[in-house]
Amino acid sequence: xxxxxxxxxxxxxxxxxxxxxxxxxxxxxxxxxxxxxxxxxxxxxxxxxxxxxxxxxxxxxxxxxxxxxxxxxxxxxxxxxxxxxxxxxxxxxxxxxxxxxxxxxxxxxxxxxxxxxxxxxxxxxxxxxxxxxxxxxxxxxxxxxxxxxxxxxxxxxxxxxxxxxxxxxxxxxxxxxxxxxxxxxxxxxxxxxxxxxxxxxxxxxxxxxxxxxxxxxxxxxxxxxxxxxxxxxxxxxxxxxxxxxxxxxxxxxxxxxxxxxxxxxxxxxxxxxxxxxxxxxxxxxxxxxxxxxxxxxxxxxxxxxxxxxxxxxxxxxxxxxxxxxxxxxxxxxxxxxxxxxxxxxxxxxxxxxxxxxxxxxxxxxxxxxxxxxxxxxxxxxxxxxxxxxxxxxxxxxxxxxxxxxxxxxxxxxxxxxxxxxxxxxxxxxxxxxxxxxxxxxxxxxxxxxxxxxxxxxxxxxxxxxxxxxxxxxxxxxxxxxxxxxxxxxxxxxxxxxxxxxxxxxxxxxxxxxxxxxxxxxxxxxxxxxxxxxxxxxxxxxxxxxxxxxxxxxxxxxxxxxxxxxxxxxx
Numbered sequence: 391x392x393x394x395x396x397x398x399x400x401x402x403x404x405x406x407x408x409x410x411x412x413x414x415x416x417x418x419x420x421x422x423x424x425x426x427x428x429x430x431x432x433x434x435x436x437x438x439x440x441x442x443x444x445x446x447x448x449x450x451x452x453x454x455x456x457x458x459x460x461x462x463x464x465x466x467x468x469x470x471x472x473x474x475x476x477x478x479x480x481x482x483x484x485x486x487x488x489x490x491x492x493x494x495x496x497x498x499x500x501x502x503x504x505x506x507x508x509x510x511x512x513x514x515x516x517x518x519x520x521x522x523x524x525x526x527x528x529x530x531x532x533x534x535x536x537x538x539x540x541x542x543x544x545x546x547x548x549x550x551x552x553x554x555x556x557x558x559x560x561x562x563x564x565x566x567x568x569x570x571x572x573x574x575x576x577x578x579x580x581x582x583x584x585x586x587x588x589x590x591x592x593x594x595x596x597x598x599x600x601x602x603x604x605x606x607x608x609x610x611x612x613x614x615x616x617x618x619x620x621x622x623x624x625x626x627x628x629x630x631x632x633x634x635x636x637x638x639x640x641x642x643x644x645x646x647x648x649x650x651x652x653x654x655x656x657x658x659x660x661x662x663x664x665x666x667x668x669x670x671x672x673x674x675x676x677x678x679x680x681x682x683x684x685x686x687x688x689x690x691x692x693x694x695x696x697x698x699x700x701x702x703x704x705x706x707x708x709x710x711x712x713x714x715x716x717x718x719x720x721x722x723x724x725x726x727x728x729x730x731x732x733x734x735x736x737x738x739x740x741x742x743x744x745x746x747x748x749x750x751x752x753x754x755x756x757x758x759x760x761x762x763x764x765x766x767x768x769x770x771x772x773x774x775x776x777x778x779x780x781x782x783x784x785x786x787x788x789x790x791x792x793x794x795x796x797x798x799x800x801x802x803x804x805x806x807x808x809x810x811x812x813x814x815x816x817x818x819x820x821x822x823x824x825x826x827x828x829x830x831x832x833x834x835x836x837x838x839x840x841x842x843x844x845x846x847x848x849x850x851x852x853x854x855x856x857x858x859x860x861x862x863x864x865x866x867x868x869x870x871x872x873x874x875x876x877x878x879x880x881x882x883x884x885x886x887x888x889x890x891x892x893x894x895x896x897x898x899x900x901x902x903x904x905x906x907x908x909x910x911x912x913x914x915x916x917x918x919x920x921x922x923x924x925x926x927x928x929x930x931x932x933x934x935x936x937x938x939x940x941x942x943x944x945x946x947x948x949x950x951x952x953x954x955x956x957x958x959x960x
Contacts, residue, residue, distance in 0.1 A: 399440045400449070406432050407664040420520045420758055422667045422727055426751070429671015436676060450669035451631070453662030454731050458554075458632040459617045460659050461547055462639020463652045476835075477541025480704045484542055484722075485549050488514035491696045495689075505746065508736045511553045512750055513693050517726040518543045520758055524721065524765060529900045532810045532874045534832040535717035538705060542722065550728045554630035557735050577627045585620065585637050597647045609647075610654045616642065617655075632731070670730050670751065673737070678748040686752045694723045694757060694764075709834035713772060713851050720768040724761045725754040769877055776854050777881065800846060801865040803827055807852035807882055808872040809836050812898065816870055817845070828861055853881035855888070863889045871897035871913075876904045880911055887912045921953060 406428035414424030432439040492510030501509060521539055530536040555578050593616075600612035616638050624634030642651050679686065702719030706712075729750070737747040803826040806813050813829065820827045829847040831837055840847040850857040852873060863869065869886050873879050879897050886893055896915045899905045905916050925946050932942045 402432060402439050403429075403665060403668050407668050410668070411664070418762075420517070420523065422519065423755060423758060425664055425667035426671040426674070426730075426755060429668040430674050430676055431671075432668075433672035433674065435674065440672060449662065450666040453659070453664075453666030454632050455617065455621045455635040456655060456659040456662050457666075457731075458551070459621075459635040459639040460652065460655060461550075462636040462641075463643045463648055463655070464639075476538050476705065476708045476710070477545060480538070480708060481542040481545025482549075484701060484704055485514045485546060487700045488697060491700065492693075495692065495696070499689075501746070505736070505741055508553075508557065508732060508741055509746075509750075512729040512732050512754075513697070513725055515546050515550070515726040515729045515732075516543060516697075516722040517724050517758055517761075518547060519727055520724055520761055521721050524762055528765070529874050529876055530717075533717075534710065535705075535714045535721070536874075538710070538714065538718050539721045542701075542718075546726065547728065550731070551633055551636050553732060554632045554735065557630060557732070557739055557741065577629055578624075578633065581624055581627060581629065581634070582637060585641055588641075593641055594645055597642070597645055601647060601650075606654065609650065613642070613651045613655055614658075630735070667727075667730070670734055673734065673747065674751045675744065675748045678745060679752045682749070686749065686756065689749065689753050690756045690760070693725070693753065694760065697723045711832055711834075711849075711851060713776070714832055716768055716772060717765070720764050721761065723764060724757040725750075729754055773853075773877055773881065776851065777885075800826060800828055800862045802867050803846075803862070803865070805830065805861050805863060805866050805869045806872065807869065808874075809833070809840070809847075810872060810874070812872040813870075816872070828866075830857060830861060851878065853878040853885065855885040858882070858885050858889060863893055866890070866893060868894040868896060871895065874898075874900070876900070876908075880908060883908060883911050883913055925949065 407425050410424030410426075410428030411421045412424070414421050414427075430436055434440075489507075489510035492513040493506045495513070496506030496509035497503075499509075521543060525531045525533075525536045525539070531540075596616075597612065600609050603609070617635050620634035620638035621631035622634070624637075625631040642648055698719045700719075701722040702715045705715040705718050710718075733742060733747055733750040733754075736742040737744070742750070804816075804820060805828050806816055806820075807830045809817065809829050809831040813831075817827060817829065827846070829840055829845060830850065830852040831840070831847060832849075832851055834849060837847055837849045848857060848860055852858065852871070863886055869882075871879050871882050873882065876899065879899070883895055883897065886895060894914050895912060896917065897908055897913045898917045898919060899908055900919065902918075905918060908916060928949075929942050929946060932945070933939075
């Protein structure tokens with residue numbers, strides 16, 4: 391009957407994960423909060439429905455291993471370097487500064503040195519899941535602040551590896567911490583050398599043999615064996631199993647089998663990750679959380695203030711504007727999902743007490759919940775302040791140093807707001823046709839490159855009326871707004887209309903509801919990327935059925951006309 395009890399507990403946990411996840415999605419909250427809440431409800435401090443919590447916890451540890459393995463598979467040094475200094479240097483600086491502040495906060499809470507160090511590590515991380523979802527929902531993935539946040543989060547995700555290596559090394563023994571730490575680093579270095587040797591001589595052959603059998607099941611089993619073998623190897627050496635899994639993923643990522651391995655491991659990773667987060671909820675003491683709400687809320691306020699300050703200052707030090715700094719600072723105020731992994735591991739290694747673990751769980755959940763509201767409030771506040779004369783001038787410092795754009799006396803030119811992928815392609819066509827244009831961009835590194843090429847450009851937020859005042863809009867032919875942020879696009883259009891009511895304005899927009907509002911504020915031509923993409927796919931499909939280009943174009947024009955009439959009739 392014992393086996394049946396374990397099966398029943400596993401079934402209860404999975405049903406709880408489904409119910410909690412669905413509820414979280416309905417409330418538009420991060421899905422892991424649903425898993426955690428479900429674990430708290432069915433755990434020993436809730437209804438006590440799970441009897442074999444130890445077995446569930448063992449299965450959940452596989453989730454940690456698979457999560458780290460997937461990070462290794464996805465990691466790309468080339469992509470990280472492409473994001474620039476702000477991601478690498480800024481990300482490392484943010485981790486060190488926040489961890490130092492967390493260490494001081496931990497000592498103030500009365501923690502010993504080892505616990506305070508790991509408390510600092512925990513608050514230094516932010517949630518990739520939550521920030522990525524927020525940026526996608528707000529259409530800000532391709533904005534300057536979106537790219538910076540994702541770059542810093544990538545560095546944070548990688549930093550979890552050395553942090554996980556340190557926990558088993560110290561194991562709550564502060565007296566011999568430096569000797570244990572040195573030994574752990576030596577073991578880690580030796581393991582990496584061994585894995586590199588295997589990766590160079592053995593792994594490609596092994597994976598090729600497995601893939602050559604042309605059965606997905608054998609390839610998946612091979613990937614799982616590699617992952618678990620590496621995890622067991624590091625655990626045997628007294629290091630973190632997660633470190634071994636990450637290293638294995640990193641080696642496979644350099645082979646031609648990385649994409650297939652990631653696709654095959656993804657369902658397993660997500661299932662065991664759900665188990666892990668529900669298991670974390672099983673450990674949380676609801677009584678402690680409700681009885682110490684003042685302490686928890688006070689700690690949340692301090693952590694949010696510290697993280698906002700550090701994460702806002704770093705972009706400013708790299709030359710980014712007020713808007714970028716404020717949005718990055720607000721987006722990274724939360725504590726991340728990997729902090730749960732650190733806290734759980736520290737608790738099991740007796741570095742954290744049960745009370746400290748519960749404090750971390752509660753604090754992390756609240757900061758995650760606070761982030762969407764903080765970003766919305768920040769956007770609204772910036773929107774209002776940036777349109778007032780005083781703040782518009784303050785935010786518009788260093789727009790055109792030396793008056794270079796003013797000296798060019800631009801006329802009959804295009805103004806391109808935003809120099810991302812879309813803006814850059816428009817500029818390339820303008821260059822080929824020898825047409826004059828001016829770029830307005832928030833990223834100082836992009837402005838530096840444009841200045842070096844002699845391209846007329848203005849550094850700043852295009853939605854700021856003081857910035858637009860320097861763009862000679864009264865003499866411009868057209869304003870092309872490629873900014874992915876809808877709010878910034880709306881303000882840019884309104885302010886441009888105030889300067890030149892007859893200006894031709896082209897803007898891109900992602901949602902139909904936003905399209906209606908932008909048309910009302912004066913956009914001449916709206917481009918919906920997804921709709922236009924679907925038309926190109928239709929063009930290609932019809933061409934394969936033998937239709938000529940004239941007939942295809944007639945059909946597409948009718949579809950565009952129908953879509954425009956539909957929007958205008960709303």
